[in-house]
Amino acid sequence: MSGTLTRVNRLLVNVEGVTARLVRRFGPRVAGWCADTPDLIARLSSQWGLSLGEPLPDGASSIAMRCCLPDGTPAVLKVSPDRALMAEQVDMLGWFAASGRVPAVLAVDREASAMVLEEIVPGTPAGDMPAAPLPEQWSNLLAALHGVAPPPLPTRLLRGRCEEAFTRVGRRLSEPEISARIDATAWDRAIQRCERLLDTEETTVLLHGDLHLGNVLDGGADRGLMAIDPKACVGDPCFDAVDYVVAGAGLEGIETRCEHVAVACRLDGERLHSWSQVIAPFAAIAHLGNGGEEPVIDELLELAR
Incomplete structure (x- = not known):
């Protein structure tokens, strides 16, 4: 020992x-x-x-x-x-x-x-993989994950997942580098957009619930993309694509990525775009707290307005 x-x-x-x-x-x-x-x-x-x-x-x-x-x-x-x-x-x-x-x-x-x-091998994070084939690979991942039936016992809903996230991350609005760029009005706007999306859900699936690019790894040619660290909940399938969309900031742009992902994943493009407006301030807070690049932060904040 x-x-x-x-x-x-x-x-x-x-x-x-x-x-x-x-x-x-x-x-x-x-x-x-x-x-x-x-x-x-x-x-x-x-x-x-x-x-x-x-x-x-x-x-x-x-x-x-x-x-x-x-x-x-x-x-x-x-x-x-x-x-x-x-x-x-x-x-x-x-x-x-x-x-x-x-x-x-x-x-x-x-x-x-x-x-x-x-261990997932080779395990390359999705953000470090070639960009061109990624929308179709993401589509295959979502199809596999969302094809799983929710468990018979009650599971948390996307609404609860979002409420927890707004409460937890909202505490950071008082941090000086964040409060200088994001105020309570912008945060309330994101909450209202989120509530409208939740109130108008029609199709729901078992979601991974935290499918950002760091939680998606390359499983090789035989397995495709693999997901780790789920925060599973039941809700709008667009939610499992939105972190990938928002990560387009500073690259091809969020708007362009949203269009490509919506087509590849066969998702409602308008709802996916609305979810990206909800998630954009979360991503901006993460970048502001980590000394992210200004053009990326500016694009995220512009989308959130």
Whole structure:
């Protein structure tokens, strides 16, 4: 165990950065969990016989590390301070398993809020893949994901997903670099647009719910695009294409990408454009908080007006 712990500590060299990132999501109380993470990962590695690799780029709510199972199978160890969220993700990956477009869950420790997932190979994020074939590839991904029937138990609705996101991200409007560019009026406009879209839903499917380009990986020629980290909910199929559309800012442009994606994915172009107006201020806040490029931020804010 001591050798494993030494390796974990060496791999988690940026503990302060991990703590700062998770504190933004969970608050100061998570700092103690972060400090105990090397011990937790060492214990899980021993429990499952894992050989640890390097840390992966982390999301907002977890720590992920490459690893290998005892038989050499490449995998990913994922731990989170949010036990309920981790349990939900295990269940959601099970819901989408029949699509063949999510990683298989190989091991779970619900008490430790941890799981081992199949590693997606080659695993290139969608944002780093060739742009030309991506709309059709995205269409195939959505067809597979949205073809899965919702589970028999009640699942969260897109309305709840949106309400949570507006509340959580809306807290950042007080940050100086954000309040200088986005005011309460612009935020309220996005909320009203979102409510109109939710009130006029006609077709609903089981959504991934967080299908930004960092959560879509290249699974190779045999598997196509693969989705990770679902926040599944039931709602408008356009929602699973909107992050890809908004990511066109500063490239071919959001308007042009929206047209291409709507055609490729056989989605209502007007609704997809309206969803892009809802999501644009979220993307602008992310860019403002990360020192994003001004032309990209300007395009996002113009769309949100």
